[in-house]
Structure formats: structure tokens, C-alpha cells
Amino acid sequence: MQVRPDDIMKIKVKFFATFKEAFGAEEREVEFEGRRSVLDLLNSLCDSVERRQVLFEGCAKLKPYVKVLKNGRLIEHLDGIDTQLVEGDLIAVFPPVGGG
Amino acid sequence: MVKGFNGVIARVNLSTGEIKKEKLNEEWVRLFIGGRGYGGKIIYDEVDAKVAPFAPQNKVVIATGPTAASNAPAGGRTMIITKGALNGTLACSNVGGFFGPEFKKAGYDMVIIEGKSPKPVYLWINDGTIEIRDAQKLWGKKPDQIEEAVKSETDPKARVMTIGPAGVKLSRIAAVMFDLNRAAGRTGVGAVLGSKNFLGIAVRGTKKVEIADPAGLKEANSQARKLLKEASIPGEALPTYGTSVLVNIMNEIGGYPVKNHQDAYFPTAGQTGGEAIAEKILIKKGACAACPIACGRITEIREGKYKGEHGEGPEFETTWSLGVMCGIDDLNAITKGNYLCNEYGLDTISAGVTIACAMELYERGYIPEKDVPFPMRFGDAEAMIKMVRLMGDREGIIGDLLAEGSYRLAEHYGHAELSMSAKKQEVPAYDPRAVKGIGLHYATSNRGGCHVRGYTVGPEVLGWPMQLDRLTYEGKAGLAKMFQDFTAVVDSSSMCLFTFFGMPNMSDYSPILRAITGIPYTDEELLKAGERIWNLERLWNLKAGFTKKDDTLPPRLLKEPIASGASQGEICELDKMLPEYYKLRGWDEEGIPTKEKLNELDLETPL
Numbered sequence: 001m002q003v004r005p006d007d008i009m010k011i012k013v014k015f016f017a018t019f020k021e022a023f024g025a026e027e028r029e030v031e032f033e034g035r036r037s038v039l040d041l042l043n044s045l046c047d048s049v050e051r052r053q054v055l056f057e058g059c060a061k062l063k064p065y066v067k068v069l070k071n072g073r074l075i076e077h078l079d080g081i082d083t084q085l086v087e088g089d090l091i092a093v094f095p096p097v098g099g100g
Numbered sequence: 101m102v103k104g105f106n107g108v109i110a111r112v113n114l115s116t117g118e119i120k121k122e123k124l125n126e127e128w129v130r131l132f133i134g135g136r137g138y139g140g141k142i143i144y145d146e147v148d149a150k151v152a153p154f155a156p157q158n159k160v161v162i163a164t165g166p167t168a169a170s171n172a173p174a175g176g177r178t179m180i181i182t183k184g185a186l187n188g189t190l191a192c193s194n195v196g197g198f199f200g201p202e203f204k205k206a207g208y209d210m211v212i213i214e215g216k217s218p219k220p221v222y223l224w225i226n227d228g229t230i231e232i233r234d235a236q237k238l239w240g241k242k243p244d245q246i247e248e249a250v251k252s253e254t255d256p257k258a259r260v261m262t263i264g265p266a267g268v269k270l271s272r273i274a275a276v277m278f279d280l281n282r283a284a285g286r287t288g289v290g291a292v293l294g295s296k297n298f299l300g301i302a303v304r305g306t307k308k309v310e311i312a313d314p315a316g317l318k319e320a321n322s323q324a325r326k327l328l329k330e331a332s333i334p335g336e337a338l339p340t341y342g343t344s345v346l347v348n349i350m351n352e353i354g355g356y357p358v359k360n361h362q363d364a365y366f367p368t369a370g371q372t373g374g375e376a377i378a379e380k381i382l383i384k385k386g387a388c389a390a391c392p393i394a395c396g397r398i399t400e401i402r403e404g405k406y407k408g409e410h411g412e413g414p415e416f417e418t419t420w421s422l423g424v425m426c427g428i429d430d431l432n433a434i435t436k437g438n439y440l441c442n443e444y445g446l447d448t449i450s451a452g453v454t455i456a457c458a459m460e461l462y463e464r465g466y467i468p469e470k471d472v473p474f475p476m477r478f479g480d481a482e483a484m485i486k487m488v489r490l491m492g493d494r495e496g497i498i499g500d501l502l503a504e505g506s507y508r509l510a511e512h513y514g515h516a517e518l519s520m521s522a523k524k525q526e527v528p529a530y531d532p533r534a535v536k537g538i539g540l541h542y543a544t545s546n547r548g549g550c551h552v553r554g555y556t557v558g559p560e561v562l563g564w565p566m567q568l569d570r571l572t573y574e575g576k577a578g579l580a581k582m583f584q585d586f587t588a589v590v591d592s593s594s595m596c597l598f599t600f601f602g603m604p605n606m607s608d609y610s611p612i613l614r615a616i617t618g619i620p621y622t623d624e625e626l627l628k629a630g631e632r633i634w635n636l637e638r639l640w641n642l643k644a645g646f647t648k649k650d651d652t653l654p655p656r657l658l659k660e661p662i663a664s665g666a667s668q669g670e671i672c673e674l675d676k677m678l679p680e681y682y683k684l685r686g687w688d689e690e691g692i693p694t695k696e697k698l699n700e701l702d703l704e705t706p707l
Contacts, residue, residue: 018336
């Protein structure tokens with residue numbers, strides 16, 4: 001799906017476990033104009049130093065084991081943090097989780 | 101002499117009442133470590149693989165490994181090894197709680213249970229002495245009633261392992277319950293005890309187990325605890341949210357089986373996840389012996405029909421099996437179902453998957469109305485709870501079949517393909533169509549469908565200790581083998597698999613095992629021991645009659661694409677992994693270990 005620069009797209013973002021507390025909600029909807037990446041999205045959501053520290057360890061580098069899924073696929077297996085978004089994408093952000 | 105063990109194995113013949121003490125074989129400790137590995141070697145040598153699981157000739161080994169009573173982190177687990185009731189494999193079920201260290205401090209490393217008692221009995225092991233005691237009044241009671249009565253007959257500080265009503269009724273999915281709510285759940289070990297008229301063991305121990313290098317162990321334990329504290333999964337995720345923290349990520353990736361694997365995504369699954377448990381029912385965390393992680397959930401139902409009931413759980417697998425696997429997102433009902441399974445002494449994974457199987461059989465019209473006392477439909481939480489009761493009591497036609505597990509149930513109604521099992525054991529909460537490597541592990545696991553003996557989900561989903569693509573096949577054969585061999589070492593040592601979430605290298609374990617035993621194990625030798633254990637179990641299964649044909653998955657998982665969610669359209673192409681797996685294992689094309697491989701592992705050629 002092609003995105004034109006002036007298109008408005010809506011992206012749904014879900015936060016889980018400890019990230020739900022850090023970002024104050026389990027689910028948010030974000031509106032963007034034009035072409036955006038996962039990095040743009042997460043940057044826009046990190047609206048305080050505290051929130052930024054939750055996810056990032058550098059300008060464009062996520063902390064180890066922060067898991068970001070685009071429509072159920074880890075972004076590592078797409079284009080990483082530069083993965084492009086399109087209207088209707090669902091982004092899920094997880095802290096390290098495990099169990100069995 | 102090898103340290104970290106008492107050097108004593110008890111052998112109890114229930115047919116004759118004879119109790120003997122035998123010396124631990126130190127060479128076997130080097131080769132098989134302890135617990136699962138050593139116990140497996142006993143069964144391999146002493147029990148005819150063709151024997152029926154409920155025959156008196158079957159034996160049960162209740163075993164600890166070197167780390168029990170050593171203060172190694174999460175190092176107090178107990179293993180029950182036998183020919184399993186559910187599928188006749190060389191079965192081993194592994195459990196936490198506090199029994200293991202107590203047993204070890206009572207002066208024994210393992211106990212071998214032989215024969216069949218003419219009447220129900222239990223063992224009272226008290227600092228070296230062993231008595232066979234009458235259990236007729238306790239036979240068929242619930243674990244809490246048994247524990248209370250046994251403690252009053254023995255010692256209030258005793259630790260108790262017992263079967264519940266399901267084991268007494270020879271349910272093939274019966275667990276053995278430890279400390280009331282911890283279960284050696286898988287493979288039907290509870291039914292094997294039941295078949296021997298053997299209720300369980302009460303144990304009290306105050307002896308010290310000699311350690312080869314106490315200063316070295318202190319340092320090694322301290323380093324291991326540091327790793328577990330600093331790693332995010334055991335240091336934060338598991339203690340905060342318990343194992344059910346996995347619900348959301350498995351659901352988001354579309355790998356969370358729904359309605360007997362008819363789908364793998366459930367929109368409201370989050371209502372049952374670790375976050376919801378923490379918010380709605382959690383009273384406090386629970387930890388097993390020497391465990392710094394504390395993933396256990398002590399819970400209370402706070403609203404609805406079951407308000408005020410309390411207990412332990414649900415864990416992730418139970419949240420799923422009694423939950424969305426049955427089309428249910430009612431956390432209170434799932435929790436009640438979990439409490440009931442604990443009261444009956446039922447494996448929650450097999451119980452839930454069997455109920456889901458029955459629901460599909462019913463909805464498709466394969467179970468006639470005359471066989472069921474009420475409709476058994478997906479999404480009906482009350483039906484699920486009533487089905488646990490029917491199963492635990494073996495009540496009526498359907499209750500009797502439910503107690504046999506999903507394979508025999510589905511086969512009875514002419515649709516074995518609807519049993520979501522591998523080697524007749526119900527597969528757990530990770531859909532192999534969405535996580536390919538775990539499918540290979542389910543298919544090749546020596547005890548049948550099981551996730552914990554080769555947890556490829558770590559790298560395939562959780563990114564631990566590295567991130568792999570869950571949807572590709574490349575490299576998954578090597579991954580499954582590596583995890584299977586590694587886990588055989590961790591299990592056999594008596595440590596909890598969850599330590600892996602902070603200790604991903606064998607070099608994180610080897611200093612502990614060297615310091616405890618005095619055996620100069622290298623990392624390579626330990627991994628070789630893990631491979632040896634895996635191959636020993638495989639050889640037993642081959643002798644029991646299992647073949648390459650049994651290394652498979654239910655047809656639905658091989659052929660039927662996932663209907664919705666993030667993994668929509670995926671199937672599990674086992675053929676893309678299995679030949680490479682056999683090759684990497686040093687097995688021939690039929691899945692039989694080659695002579696060269698057996699020589700390399702110091703295993704005899706039995707076939």
C-alpha cells in the first residue's frame with residue numbers, strides 16, 4: 001500500500017506488562033501525516049525523559065530485549081526500527097517477558 | 101567419593117514390603133548427572149520397555165539431582181521417572197516446591213518403587229528411616245486432606261507428595277501433587293503410583309549433604325543469583341506477572357491456540373494474562389525452595405460464583421488450556437478450574453486440552469447426546485468446570501473417557517485426528533504453525549508433546565538468548581537439539597528450567613555442579629551428558645515400539661492453516677526440519693541412533 005506525503009494514517013499501539021504502566025494506557029491510537037516509521041512512532045510516544053528511558057538507549061536504538069511487533073511480526077525480521085508504517089497497522093510493544 | 105549426594109538409593113518393594121539401601125553409582129553420576137538422567141538409566145536397565153505402565157513390573161524412581169539441598173538457585177526440584185501411563189514413553193515429570201531438598205536431607209538421593217502393594221500405603225521417610233504405612237483411610241481423598249492427615253500422623257514439618265482422586269482412579273493424565281499445589285503433572289505419573297496402590301511419600305530431613313567445595317559453591321551460587329537478578333525475565337517479568345505474562349505476546353504473534361487449535365488468536369485473551377491476574381486475583385507471589393525468581397501465583401477469586409475460593413495458579417499453560425483453548429476468557433472460571441485440577445491431582449495441560457477436544461467432538465456431532473449430561477460447547481465456562489469434575493471423578497461415559505486423555509477420547513469417537521497431541525500427550529500453548537521450531541520439538545520430545553524439554557520459544561519468540569525468526573525453518577533442527585540436550589542437564593541437576601532465562605550458557609551451571617560434586621565436569625562434558633540422556637530416552641522408546649512415524653504432530657497442525665491473527669495462513673512443515681534433526685543427532689533416516697553415535701556417548705547398542 002502506497003502512502004502519499006499528505007495522507008493521514010491511524011496506527012494502533014498496544015503496551016504490555018510494565019510498559020502499560022509506563023505509558024499510562026494499554027492501547028492508544030496515533031494519527032500521522034505522511035510516511036512514518038516505527039522509530040517516528042515511538043519517538044512521538046516518548047514525550048518525557050522517563051518514557052524515553054523506558055524504551056531507548058540511544059537516539060535511534062531500542063534497549064535490548066524491548067520487543068516491538070508490527071502486526072505480530074518482530075520488527076527485527078522486517079526493516080528494524082526503520083520499518084515503515086501504513087494505515088491500520090497494529091504495533092505491540094513488550095518489555096522482556098518469559099515463562100513456560 | 102562424589103559429593104553433593106548422600107550416596108544412598110532406597111529400593112522399596114511394595115509387593116513384599118522389603119526395603120533396601122543401595123549405593124549410588126558414581127560413574128552414573130558422571131555420565132547421567134542425577135535426577136532425570138540417572139533415574140532414566142535405572143528404568144532403562146531394570147524395566148522391560150514393553151511392560152504395561154500399570155503392571156507391577158513397572159517401576160517408579162523419585163529422584164533428586166546434585167543441586168537439591170545445596171542452596172543453588174531454584175535447585176530443589178524433584179523428578180518422577182517411570183514408564184508413563186499416558187503414552188508408554190520413558191516418562192519423567194519434574195516438579196518444584198520444597199520436597200526435593202527435604203528428601204535429600206533425609207539421607208537419600210532417590211527412591212525406587214517396585215511391585216504393587218496389596219492395599220493402599222504411603223512411605224514415611226524420617227531422617228534415614230523408612231516405613232511403609234497404611235493409607236486405606238486416605239485413598240481417594242484430596243491432597244489437602246491427605247497432607248493434613250499425614251502430617252498429623254508423622255511430623256507437622258513433613259513435606260508431602262501425594263496422588264489425588266484422579267491418580268487413584270487411574271486417570272492417564274493424573275499428576276502427583278507436591279506441597280498441595282505443585283504438580284509433577286505430565287505423562288500420567290500419578291496413575292502409575294495409583295496402579296501400585298501407592299499414595300505418596302511424607303519426608304522429614306535434617307541432615308547436611310556434604311559439598312565438595314563449599315567456598316567455591318558459595319561463590320558460584322552468588323554469581324548465578326546475580327545473573328538471575330540482573331536479567332529482565334527472571335528478575336522482573338516472572339516475579340511481577342508470573343508465567344502468564346506470556347499470554348499477550350503469544351496472542352499478538354498469532355501463536356496462541358484457540359478452540360482446540362481451530363485458530364491461534366483470541367481477541368480478548370488479554371483478560372486472562374499475567375497483567376489481569378496481578379490486578380484481579382493475585383494475593384502474593386510464591387517461590388519454591390531456594391528460588392530467587394518467585395514465579396508462583398498465590399491467588400483468590402474475588403468476585404462471582406466462586407468468590408472467596410483461594411489456592412495457587414493459574415500458570416501460563418493452565419491459563420491457556422482451561423481458557424482460550426476452550427474458547428473461554430473468564431479468568432475466575434479458569435482459576436476455579438485450576439483449583440479443581442489441583443484437588444483431583446490432574447495435569448492441567450492435558451485436562452484442558454482434553455476438554456477442548458471433547459468440545460470440538462461434541463460441536464461436530466461426533467459425541468452422541470446420550471453420552472453427555474449437558475452440552476459441551478466452546479466458550480461455556482461452567483461446562484468446562486463441570487467437565488473437570490466429570491474427568492476427576494470418572495463419572496459417566498464421558499467422564500470415564502475424559503480421564504483417559506484426548507487421544508483415547510477422540511479415538512473412541514472415531515476421530516483421533518482431533519486430539520491435539522504428540523505421542524498421545526497433549527501439546528502445550530505454543531502453536532507450532534506460528535513457531536516452527538517448537539513444532540519440531542513437540543514431534544521429537546521423548547515424553548511426547550511437551551514444551552519444557554526443548555524451549556525453542558526463547559529465541560523464536562522472546563528473543564532470549566538471541567532472536568530468531570519464528571516463521572522460518574532454517575536452523576531450527578540444530579536449535580531444538582541444542583535446547584533438548586541443554587535442558588536434560590538442567591533437569592538432571594535438579595535446577596529449574598527458568599534459571600535459563602538468566603543463565604543461558606552451560607558455563608553458568610558448570611561451576612555450581614563442579615563445586616557441589618567435586619567432579620571436574622567441563623561444559624562440553626555436561627552437554628555431552630545431556631545428549632547421552634536424550635539418546636538413552638530415545639533408545640528406550642524405540643525398544644518400547646515407537647518409530648519414526650510417531651515423530652509427528654496432529655494433522656491439523658501440519659495441514660490446516662491458521663484461520664486468523666498475525667500468523668494467518670501458516671502451517672508447520674515438519675518435513676523441512678525432521679531429516680536435518682535426525683542427521684544432527686547422529687541418527688539414521690529412520691530416527692535410530694547409529695552405532696558411532698552410541699559409542700561416542702558411551703551407550704550400548706541395544707537394538
